[in-house]
Amino acid sequence: MPESLDTALAQHAYRIDERTRTFLDRQHQLLIGGGWVAPREGGTIDVIDPATAQHIATVAAATAPDVDDAVAAARKAFERGAWPAMSGGARAKLLWALADRIGADAQVLGELETLDNGKPLADTLAIDIKVGAELLRYMGGWATKLKGDSTQIGDPGDFQAYSLREPIGVVGQIIPWNFPLLMALLKIGPALAAGCTLILKPAEQTPLTALRLGALALEVGFPPGVINILTGYGETAGAALAAHPDIDKIAFTGSTEVGRRIVAAAAGNLKRVSLELGGKSPMIVMPDADVDAVIAGVVPGIFFNAGQSCMAGSRLLVHDSLAQHITQGIAARARAIRVGSGFDPRTQVGPLVSQTQRERVQSYIQSGLDEGARLVTGGERLPGDGFFLTPTVFADVHATMKIAREEIFGPVLCISRFAGTDLDHIARLANDTPYGLAASIWTQNISTAHTLIPKLKSGQVWVNAHHVGGPDLPIGGYKQSGWGRELGRAGVELYTELKAVAIALKKPADWLQLKG
């Protein structure tokens, strides 16, 4: 174990569970074919605690030969052995067992996630782990309910016709660092429910909970090769997965830029692709909104997870009549947010995930200043080595500014005003972005809400709330925010192929004689 783990823990003033320490101390390898194996080319990745900048663990860096091995193991598990012979009910039991095992291991998973990503331990336990385990249980339910339809073709009695839903095959899943465990569960749950086998690649910054998840999956008895986990870099392991000729589908969450690369790489064997990409989600405040509810709701809408959420409400479009009052209220709340170590129970917002990410966010803040936006509060680093940044609010942001157009992925809110109540005009402002992931409308007028909802080009629309959802509510994006929908029935069906079957019940008419 790196000695710097103790330095990190001393700075956090936190004593980790012995099981967490033992896990960190492991020589981390790749999960391929039901066993832990060393990477063929021997590469490693240093795992850094973003709150202290200390090196806390070292994991393996998979490369193309490891991807070949993992794909071969996943293919074998998909075609032969226990997994394809298993009923939906048996798959559901395994998913439930994994959810229970995650619940029992919550303290360790939570500590790993907080050390690795920086997010507050209370959030990790209440959201990432609890919601993630529920998601697996929900997806387990679908394992017994995937079915096609029966239909009629020709005259009744001539044919028996129906469709079948079948697992798509071997899937590659590439996930980001903002919700490492939750994102892993969101990806593996539907794939396993559908009967696929998979290779999961977590982000280089946050590999620890995926490795722990792999160990738990082995413990509960997933057959060898069904779940393979490759820690590694995107440009090597990720790119090899996206291009691999024996992978049937790639599921990706991350930046729109990398999403485009995935699509290009997948073209070789025309594998199926689903993408959950970036966002620049508007929060629209109408003149009749409940001001206190807006202030209480939009602050977590942007600052939850330090703004590192694809659905973060990063643009606040507020009616002129409320703009000053709401801006002041939000700024006061933003200043009161406690930023610090995720292990301090009083912390509400942790560090950004990496030095690179903080620099990227700070460069956006500088661009906002350069382009004339008004910095109301925030934009400061905290003293020390961690990658902390105080919650930042810009007012007087114009639609043409870079901070209004590009995904910042950090704790930065951009406030713009609008005049009037023409809903077509307001929808045009909200839709004026290449993205279309989420939007919230703040109004007390039910007619305004219902009229505006269909005008928004957005995969999710919330009214008087932001960032809400559940396992049965699909998520995904319009425009450049992605392809496909995750969660709900749509999310499981992403991992299936639809097969049409027609069976002649009578001797068919002689086709040549009919033509004659």
Ligand code: NDP
């Ligand atoms: P990326 O999109 O680069 O990373 C997401 C995942 O893709 C990671 O596992 C990464 O691997 C992998 N990856 C990177 N390059 C390739 C490739 N060529 N082929 C296959 N996989 C690849 O996000 P970043 O971490 O670089 O963050 C940059 C920006 O992306 C953020 O500022 C934010 O705007 C956006 N983002 C959006 C997210 C969302 O949920 N929509 C989540 C994360 C980021 P590795 O990390 O190992 O390189």
